[in-house]
Amino acid sequence: MGKYADDIARIDGLVRPDQVHRDVYCDPELFELEMQRLWHRTWIYVGHDSQVPKPGDYYTADIAGQPVVMVRAMDGAVHVLLNRCAHKGAKLVSAAAGNCRGQLRCPYHGWTYRTDGSLRTVPLKTGYADTDFAQSEAAKGMTRLSTESYRGFVFTRLSANGPSFQEYFGASLSSIDNMADRSPEGRLEITGGVLRYLHNCNWKMFIENLNDAMHPMVAHESSAGTARDLWKEQPADAPVPMVIEQFVPFVSNYDFFDRMGVQVYEHGHSYTGVNFSIHSKYSSVPEYEASMEQAYGPERAHAILGEARHNTVYYPSLTIKGAIQTIRVVRPLAADKTLIESYTLRLVGAPDELLARSVMYTRLINAPTSVVGHDDLHCYRAIQEGLASGANPWVSLHRDYKPAEQTSVVGRYNGTSEISMRGQFRAWLAAMTQADGAR
Ligand code: FES
Ligand SMILES: [Fe+2]
Structure with missing residues (x-):
């Protein structure tokens, strides 16, 4: 029995309308x-789903301490199974x-299983004839989780009960739509491998930061600010290299980030870049724009490309x-x-220049070898270490708070x-x- 597990009122006391208690980031019991x-x-x-393109392809992941395997069944459907043998519990796929x-x-x-998780065979069946095996959990095979594939993005819900996919994400799915629509064929593919970056901080620091528009001009002064200063010496008509095009907007001023806007949804989801974003001024690629116009017609193509959303948070696990x-x-x-x-994703049917741009962005901003990502991580760790102090236990989220948010x-x-952060904590608290056992 812990401090929080049996005390909902105590958890309730951790989130105020405009502040949160440091335990939400630091307490191991709350993490569990x-x-x-x-x-x-x-x-x-x-x-x-582009990671499992052919029948029989699988991909493994660990979600909230649970090993899962995403597998493309022989009929083309994508299932997510708990990666646990129905017999003695061994992790099946390593x-x-x-x-x-x-x-x-x-x-x-x-023991063998079909790609939908059902039990196919067990060796020496005779030993089970006079037992209750047929009625047992084991006979059902691997646990198949509730799964939804939305424009190729595969989500699962570990618990048997909970909100439906549409109820949970609702209108926020428009960000996934816009990313997929940017392909003349309406399809995306993961390309290259995964870049794993270990952050010694609480997961919520990363998620909160995605829509934190008060930090770039400060935290990224050392990286993007240096790029801006180096470029200053260039003549005004010098062609702008991709790296400069991607770095410099990070150190735009407060007014820019304020006017950019943020859209907040229920359940902790949100995106920045309602009106424009740091991606709005990338140089055009005429061949790509022509292929978009051909695919969608000029009006729709311009509407798709006119959206330049920055970070969308699909709370709590995905940011795009x-x-x-x-x-x-996450x-x-x-x-x-x-x-x-x-x-990094490839826009199927788009010229390679678009992929080169995405790869460059991943390398500069997101990768463990990036420079911008290190600025952020430095700050997350600084918070984690600072919150260890026994002084003020409250973290301020007051900026632009209005009581109507209640x-x-x-x-x-x-x-x-x-x-957006207050919205995340409302979802967290709910x-x-x-x-336990509810929903
Ligand atoms: S633990 Fe998997 S077959 Fe025995
Ligand atoms: Fe940042």
């Missing part, structure tokens, strides 16, 4: 409760990815940058340890408001104060 109450009951991103040729086989006693086709996936490991996985956070706001 988050995994059960938030991460098990909501829709968590597993992977993209490899990160591969092809199972139609059946998953346990390395311990050789639709305008540049990169995504980052895999919490402990209260102060989070794995961030970066992927009714609903949904809407469009000035970009530097901290409302999940964390639901009794």
Whole structure:
């Protein structure tokens, strides 16, 4: 029995309308409760279906402490199974990815499963004839989780009960739509591998930062500011290299980020870049624009390309940058340890220049070898270490707070408001104060 597990009122006291208690980032017991109450009951991103293109292809992941395997069945459907043998519980698939040729086989006693998780065979069946095996959980095979594939983005819900996919994400799915629509064929593909970046901080620091428009001009002064200063010496008509085009907007002024705007949805989802974003001024690629016009007609093509959303948060596990086709996936490991996985996507049917741009962005901004990402990580760790101090236990999220938010956070706001973070904590609190077994 812990400090929080049996005391919902105590958890309730951690989130005020405009402040949160440091325990939400630091307390290991709360971390375990988050995994059960938030991460098990909501829709968590597993992977993209382009990672399992052929029947039998699989891809493994760990979600909230649970090993799962995403597998393309022989009929083309994508399933997410708990990666646990129905016999004695061995993790069935050890490899990160591969092809199972139609059946998953346990390395311990050789039980086999179909790609939908159902039990196919057990060796020496005779030994089970006079037992209750046929009625047991084991006979059902591997646990198949609730799964939804939205434009190739595969999400799962670990708990049998919880909100439906549409109820949970609703209108926020328009960011995934816009990213996929940017392909003349309406399709995306993960390209290259995954870049894993271990963050020694709580997962919520990363998620909150994605729509934090008050930090870039400060935290990224050292990286993007240096690029800006170096470029200053160039003549006004010098062609701007891609790297400068991508770096310099990070150190735009407060007014820019404020006017950019933020859209907040229910359940912790939000995106920045309602009106324009740091991606708006990338140089045009005429061949690409022509192919978009041909695919969608000029009006629709311009509407798609006119959206330049910056970061969209699919709370709590996925963040996407639709305008540049990169995504980052959040895999919490402990209260102060989070794995961030970066992927780059290809717009199917678009010229290679678009992919080169996305790869460059991943390398400069998101990768463990990036420079911008290190600025952010430095700050997350600084918070984690600073919060260890026993002084003021409250973290301020006051910026642009209005009491009307108590009714609903949904809407469009000035970009530097901290409302997206307050919206995340409303969702957090709603999940964390639901009794175990509820929903
Ligand atoms: S543990 Fe998998 S077959 Fe025995
Ligand atoms: Fe940043």
